Amino acid sequence: MFDYNQLIEGLQSGVCRVIYTKVDGSTRHAKATLASQFLPEDTLESGGSLLTEGDGDQEVVTYWDLDVDGWRRFRVSAVTSFNVESLV
Numbered sequence: 001m002f003d004y005n006q007l008i009e010g011l012q013s014g015v016c017r018v019i020y021t022k023v024d025g026s027t028r029h030a031k032a033t034l035a036s037q038f039l040p041e042d043t044l045e046s047g048g049s050l051l052t053e054g055d056g057d058q059e060v061v062t063y064w065d066l067d068v069d070g071w072r073r074f075r076v077s078a079v080t081s082f083n084v085e086s087l088v
Contacts, residue, residue, distance in 0.1 A: 002079045004058040008034065011063055014088045018063070019081040020074040027080075030072060032063040035088045039064050 010016050011034035018030045033039075043064075062073040 002076055002082055004061065004076050007061055007076060007079070007082060010082065010084045011035070011061070014084055015066065015086045017081070017083045017085050018074065018079060020078040021080065022074075022078070028072075028074070030063070030074075031066040031085075032072075033066060034063055037088060038066060 011032055014033065014035055015038070016032050018028075018032045020028055020030070022028050059077065060073050060075055062071055064070075065072045
């Protein structure tokens with residue numbers, strides 16, 4: 001099992017490879033980050049928090065997907081693999 005804080009720290013430190021099971025049961029391989037140099041300009045200007053969604057209990061992580069240039073999210077409990085590929 002992965003820890004929410006470790007996932008956030010990894011995503012903020014660079015580019016990560018995340019594998020998780022989606023709600024529909026399929027597996028997603030994502031090139032993910034929360035490092036500011038990769039985030040869209042409008043996100044940085046808003047200054048909003050994008051790290052948790054919904055109930056705020058640290059079960060869901062929102063990340064920037066570099067492969068699709070869009071925001072995605074996953075449940076911490078659904079992560080099967082997490083590796084920091086490159087630090088910034």
